[in-house]
Amino acid sequence: SQELEQSPQSLIVQEGKNLTINCTSSKTLYGLYWYKQKYGEGLIFLMMLQKGGEEKSHEKITAKLDEKKQQSSLHITASQPSHAGIYLCGAGANAGGTSYGKLTFGQGTILTVHP
Amino acid sequence: NAGVTQTPKFRILKIGQSMTLQCTQDMNHNYMYWYRQDPGMGLKLIYYSVGAGITDKGEVPNGYNVSRSTTEDFPLRLELAAPSQTSVYFCASSLRRATSTDTQYFGPGTRLTVL
Numbered sequence: 001s002q003e004l005e006q007s008p009q010s011l012i013v014q015e016g017k018n019l020t021i022n023c024t025s026s027k028t029l030y031g032l033y034w035y036k037q038k039y040g041e042g043l044i045f046l047m048m049l050q051k052g053g054e055e056k057s058h059e060k061i062t063a064k065l066d067e068k069k070q071q072s073s074l075h076i077t078a079s080q081p082s083h084a085g086i087y088l089c090g091a092g093a094n095a096g097g098t099s100y101g102k103l104t105f106g107q108g109t110i111l112t113v114h115p
Numbered sequence: 116n117a118g119v120t121q122t123p124k125f126r127i128l129k130i131g132q133s134m135t136l137q138c139t140q141d142m143n144h145n146y147m148y149w150y151r152q153d154p155g156m157g158l159k160l161i162y163y164s165v166g167a168g169i170t171d172k173g174e175v176p177n178g179y180n181v182s183r184s185t186t187e188d189f190p191l192r193l194e195l196a197a198p199s200q201t202s203v204y205f206c207a208s209s210l211r212r213a214t215s216t217d218t219q220y221f222g223p224g225t226r227l228t229v230l
Contacts, residue, residue, distance in 0.1 A: 001174075040224075040226075041220040041224070042207065042222050042223040042224050045218050045220065045221075048218055080169075102160055102173065103158075105150075105159075107156055107157040108157055
């Protein structure tokens with residue numbers, strides 16, 4: 001089965017600093033999702049990457065999927081307290097329909113941003 | 116559009132009690148999922164459904180049951196609650212086109228404690 005490993009497990013940064021969270025897969029990634037979770041709330045969809053080399057940005061958050069499709073990174077530029085939360089990566093099992101859209105998740109990265 | 120809604124938000128059960136976690140989506144999504152989230156463990160898939168009347172086990176189905184009588188509703192049943200079922204439970208849904216991987220949308224979660 002596919003496993004996702006996120007690093008670091010937790011991160012504390014000063015407001016305004018840049019940071020990167022990594023997600024490494026034991027198998028080829030087909031559909032890599034990034035979600036953000038605030039304590040006591042559900043998961044909010046951030047971005048999805050499918051193609052090797054793909055890069056997407058939303059406001060100050062950029063996600064990349066490497067060419068070999070086994071690692072993704074999430075980069076936050078000029079972090080703000082509103083970026084604080086738990087970031088999770090999730091991946092589909094395979095490219096076809098037999099996975100029924102099931103996702104495997106990493107363990108999450110807890111981000112704290114000090115003002 | 117309310118998206119994915121879950122009730123209750125919090126619940127405390129005694130060992131051996133039963134309960135049903137409710138999940139409803141109003142997006143006409145075919146696929147629905149139940150996950151549990153334990154600290155530092157990411158999300159684990161309990162059960163999923165690809166349409167009304169069709170359900171299947173995920174990674175950690177023991178101690179749970181589901182049904183899917185309508186497209187909108189996907190309740191999760193705990194028959195004999197055990198302390199190991201203390202967790203945060205998330206319901207999710209996706210449209211699921213034939214061959215692509217669709218984004219899963221999550222409910223706000225149910226925080227369950229079994230004492």
